[in-house]
Amino acid sequence: LTSKLPDVGTSIFSVMSQLAAECGAINLAQGFPDYDPPQALTEALARHARTSGHHQYAPMPGLPRLREAISHKTAAVYGVAAPNPDTEITVTSGATEALYAVLAAVVRPGDEVLVLEPAYDLYGPAIRLQGGTPVYVPLRVPEFTPDWDQVKAALSPRTRLVMINTPHNPSGAVLSAQDMNTLAELLADTNAFLLSDEVYEHMVFDGQRHHSALQVPALAERSFVLSSFGKTYHATGWKVGYCIAPPALTAEVRRVHQFLTFAVSTPAQHALADVLADAEQYRTLPAFYQQKRDLFVGLLQASRFELLPVPGSYFALARYHQVSAEGDAAFAQRLTRECGVAVIPVSAFYHDGLDQGLIRFCFAKRDETLRLAAERLCRV
Numbered sequence: 350l351t352s353k354l355p356d357v358g359t360s361i362f363s364v365m366s367q368l369a370a371e372c373g374a375i376n377l378a379q380g381f382p383d384y385d386p387p388q389a390l391t392e393a394l395a396r397h398a399r400t401s402g403h404h405q406y407a408p409m410p411g412l413p414r415l416r417e418a419i420s421h422k423t424a425a426v427y428g429v430a431a432p433n434p435d436t437e438i439t440v441t442s443g444a445t446e447a448l449y450a451v452l453a454a455v456v457r458p459g460d461e462v463l464v465l466e467p468a469y470d471l472y473g474p475a476i477r478l479q480g481g482t483p484v485y486v487p488l489r490v491p492e493f494t495p496d497w498d499q500v501k502a503a504l505s506p507r508t509r510l511v512m513i514n515t516p517h518n519p520s521g522a523v524l525s526a527q528d529m530n531t532l533a534e535l536l537a538d539t540n541a542f543l544l545s546d547e548v549y550e551h552m553v554f555d556g557q558r559h560h561s562a563l564q565v566p567a568l569a570e571r572s573f574v575l576s577s578f579g580k581t582y583h584a585t586g587w588k589v590g591y592c593i594a595p596p597a598l599t600a601e602v603r604r605v606h607q608f609l610t611f612a613v614s615t616p617a618q619h620a621l622a623d624v625l626a627d628a629e630q631y632r633t634l635p636a637f638y639q640q641k642r643d644l645f646v647g648l649l650q651a652s653r654f655e656l657l658p659v660p661g662s663y664f665a666l667a668r669y670h671q672v673s674a675e676g677d678a679a680f681a682q683r684l685t686r687e688c689g690v691a692v693i694p695v696s697a698f699y700h701d702g703l704d705q706g707l708i709r710f711c712f713a714k715r716d717e718t719l720r721l722a723a724e725r726l727c728r729v
């Protein structure tokens with residue numbers, strides 16, 4: 350078989366998690382918490398698992414009661430008109446499936462898709478599998494903010510889709526209201542759609558706010574906005590996410606979704622519908638993760654790692670030039686083996702493997718895990 354993705358290896362997240370397991374290292378590499386979802390959610394899942402009739406296919410677009418809960422929550426959080434659960438919300442197998450379904454629905458051979466780099470590792474390959482051409486625009490280091498003039502210059506009549514991710518993986522950068530307005534102005538003259546990956550929407554710190562594409566009408570009308578319950582409820586293994594888009598766009602996403610996964614786990618959707626009306630989890634998430642950020646960043650002050658500011662997400666980037674002159678991939682491997690802390694090399698988020706001597710830590714870990722990891726990191 351001739352590979353359709355000959356240049357793509359196994360995802361860095363799998364590679365580093367496997368290495369961490371082999372070495373018995375603390376896994377600050379792949380992004381997932383080492384604590385469980387809120388008890389109300391796990392109890393709800395257990396309840397629905399015991400309920401007869403909750404074990405067969407859910408409706409293709411998602412359980413109506415979950416889509417209604419998503420609609421209410423979206424309106425309450427962003428102060429926008431409630432998205433129509435019947436025509437504007439689709440529940441997907443994580444944001445991953447939503448990303449793929451949107452790209453498959455929108456991108457035709459020869460289309461260009463504008464991607465800001467560093468970017469989540471699936472964006473480029475998923476675009477190329479649709480016959481699209483990713484057009485990469487680098488974010489400005491070290492703030493990882495977009496240079497909108499460069500974005501403007503990269504737009505062409507063939508640009509079918511622009512992809513943004515705020516808060517940003519891996520940098521934690523958060524787009525401002527001004528950024529969103531600028532983007533709306535740039536797209537006003539185009540026929541491009543927007544995919545706004547907002548899976549870390551509730552992880553923004555220091556009193557700042559997340560600005561959703563849903564809050565800018567000129568963007569919302571051309572946007573697919575994605576989120577993930579995996580991030581917000583410490584349940585990455587449940588693989589439940591969703592896509593909000595205007596009716597005509599949602600119809601196209603569902604055309605793909607119905608043949609990709611058809612529907613999402615029924616008991617998981619029921620459990621999430623039970624807890625979503627309670628705002629406690631997402632209201633407290635910024636403070637929850639800010640405490641972890643501050644703990645981790647504070648502990649690493651005593652190390653030779655130079656941490657970059659972390660405005661959002663549960664990731665922190667660090668320069669390691671005082672520790673080693675190695676490339677980031679080699680350094681990440683050695684840190685895992687010799688120091689017992691696994692991390693992600695940031696070059697994995699660049700299509701050409703651009704190495705800027707940066708590694709990514711995930712701080713979605715129990716305080717004692719962070720303390721133990723920091724102790725080890727302070728010794729190198």
Ligand code: PMP
Pocket residue numbers: 380442443444445446469514518546548576577578579580585588589590
């Ligand atoms: N987008 C980004 C930016 C992510 O970091 C992730 C999670 N790693 C996803 C999408 C995928 O989310 P999910 O786990 O819900 O599939």
Ligand code: GLN
Pocket residue numbers: 360362363378379380381518
């Ligand atoms: N999004 C997570 C990360 O960036 C990992 C997801 C995955 O393993 N595919 O670490």
